Amino acid sequence: MKLTVWTYEGPPHVGAMRVATAMDDVHFVLHAPQGDTYADLLFTMIERRAERPPVAYTTFEARDLGGDTANVFKKTLNEAYERFDPKLILVGASCTAELIQDDPGGLAKRVGLPVPVVALDLPSFSKKEHWGSSETFYQIVRSLADTKIKRDRSSRPRCNILGPTALGFRHRDDVNEIAGLLSYLGVDINIIAPLHANPNDITQIGHADFNVLLYPETGEMAARWLEKTFGQPYTKTIPIGVGATRDFIAEVRKLGHLVETEDLEQSNLPWWSNSVDSTYFTDKRVFIFGDATHAIAAARVASEEIGFKVVGLGCYNREFARDIREAAKKYGVEPLITDDYLEVEEAMAKAQPELILGTQMERHIAKRLGVPCAVIAAPVHVHDFPARYSPQMGFEGANVIFDTWIHPLLMGLEEHLLGMFRDDFEFNDEAGPSHISGHAQSSASVTELPTNVGWAPEAEAELRKVPFFVRGKARKNAEAFAKERQLKTISIDTLYDAKAHYGR
Secondary structure (H helix, E strand, C coil): CCCCCCCCCCCHHHHHHHHHHHCCCEEEEEECECCHHHHHHHHHHHCCCCCCCCEEECCECHHHHHCCHHHHHHHHHHHHHHHHCCCEEEEEECHHHHCCCCCHHHHHHHHCCCCCEEECCCCCCCCCHHHHHHHHHHHHHHHHCCCCCCCCCCCCCEEEEECCCCCCCCHHHHHHHHHHHHHHHCCEEEEEECCCCCHHHHHCHHHCCEEEECCHHHHHHHHHHHHHHHCCCECCCCCCCHHHHHHHHHHHHHHCCCCCCCCCCCCCHHHHHHCCHHHHHCCCEEEEEECHHHHHHHHHHHHHHHCCEEEEEEECCHHHHHHHHHHHHHHCCCEEECCCHHHHHHHHHHHCCCEEEECHHHHHHHHHHCCCEEECCCCCCHHHCCCCCCCCCHHHHHHHHHHHHHCCCCCHHHHHHHHHCCCCCCCCCCCCCCCCCCCCCCCCCCCCCCCCCEECHHHHHHHCCCCHHHHHHHHHHHHHHHHHCCCCEECHHHHHHHHHHHCC
């Protein structure tokens, strides 16, 4: 644990809150001091939920530390049960309360409530949010699943959908999209969990033939336990992008013993990517960073379906570092495994991408670097919970991805027109592209790195002909090229020599 301005993941109790908030008839009693209740805002403000998350805080104060904080916890537990009448109670401690070692699980047993109580061990100083959500869901499944269930396999194939939580990036719409796809394939859905599942649903989880794992960060640990306990295999393909969705369909058909039929193809992405103006995006340099599941999927879509060149790939959740390293090998890039946003910014500046795909953090980084950006993963801000239907998965998700990623970039014709009308009052460099930032930086506000290399006037004039969104990159390349060759002045010839050198 370290002090930071921004963080990709919260402590593990936030992950537990995401699972509890996603479910029905569940309440989470969190042993925590005043101040740790900030997490409520993540759900009410960012996700726009109409009600507070189902969490009761002990909110002990400094003066309570000299007394009996254990009794404070037991009182809060009893009050939560009486007020909310949950069918399942989760108990745990926040990072601060963990230090006083009150043992919420042991205290809950002594209270003896007439509903199941799942004690969560959430080591805040060694684990983080995604691990917390995975551990919480796993413990719920393990505690409630009826292991005596015998599945009747004479009916249509049946599956569980695992992984979606509250505060997840487009989880609501992904579930709807994939549920529709499974129905088309002839697969019935047993339960969806954690999202909208209740404790009784979890007891019936063994009635499925297999599991559809949409979000490994939350559901893989539970999926492995279900495979071992009930013999339920689970899907390994995440259906993000056209190619992955086709692979997912093939995997579902194999697990469900289904006969192949004509595919449900509803995505415009393949044709749009091959249309005349979209070929302008071929080999655009893209840097991708997020949670491992979305980052790996985005790299495949970017490289295979749109034609971008992946120049950077990384994730912040170290539990999936191996998967990122394997994916990075395919694109010949060095994997970036870090939860330090400053390292991410440094890597992106060095790679000089023309598009950044990342989280809300990378959106801020991209603004500082003057590079277009699209958000592909959590953590996200309020505008990444849109009112419209906007999945990332399935064929409709591929349509959404294409529109979202292409929107920040300038199309070939658009760039051509901007060049033609460069001196127009509305289209000059000072006006800037309204759809990217609304206002361009004035020349006085742009911070130039100190350099000992000078620019000849005619070279500066030539540089101004370069489109504004790559001009900074062209300047840096020319100056680096000149420094390597110990040139004191950059001429027009130097500018074009640098372009040829870095364009190889």
